[in-house]
Amino acid sequence: MSAHLRDDDRPLPAWTTRCVSCHAGTPTAAAFAPPLTHDSLLAATQRRGGPISHYDATAFCRAVREGVDPAGVLLRKSMPRYRIADAQCMALWRYVVHQ
Ligand code: HEC
Numbered sequence: 001m002s003a004h005l006r007d008d009d010r011p012l013p014a015w016t017t018r019c020v021s022c023h024a025g026t027p028t029a030a031a032f033a034p035p036l037t038h039d040s041l042l043a044a045t046q047r048r049g050g051p052i053s054h055y056d057a058t059a060f061c062r063a064v065r066e067g068v069d070p071a072g073v074l075l076r077k078s079m080p081r082y083r084i085a086d087a088q089c090m091a092l093w094r095y096v097v098h099q
Pocket residue numbers: 016017018019020021022023032033034036040041047048060063064069074075076077078079080082092
């Protein structure tokens with residue numbers, strides 16, 4: 001699954017793009033990236049100062065591909081953008097919401 005950073009067309013090396021490298025699953029403010037779990041993604045809450053929102057499969061795949069959250073707020077540049085097929089993204093969504 002290839003990925004790149006915003007404003008940079010070069011593909012990232014594969015060893016940098018595994019979700020778990022950054023999303024450690026610990027819900028602490030100190031974590032580099034937010035947890036990817038059922039509770040954190042489905043909760044209706046404010047993210048990044050935007051309006052209250054929650055993820056569904058479509059919003060999740062948009063975040064992974066385009067770096068925009070369900071409220072339309074741009075994610076930090078440190079979240080890569082992935083090239084991922086619909087079926088693969090749906091499988092990833094089902095996997096993370098079972099965490
Ligand atoms: C290089 C580090 C890095 C990698 C690898 C990475 N992410 Fe992220 N991701 C981040 C950061 C940092 C944020 C927080 C961005 C922000 O708050 O603006 C984020 C945010 C997200 C969000 C939004 C979460 C929320 O609570 O709004 C989703 C969804 C997400 N990442 C999914 C993924 C998936 C799926 C993968 C693997 C396919 C992945 N990320 C790989 C760094 C990473």
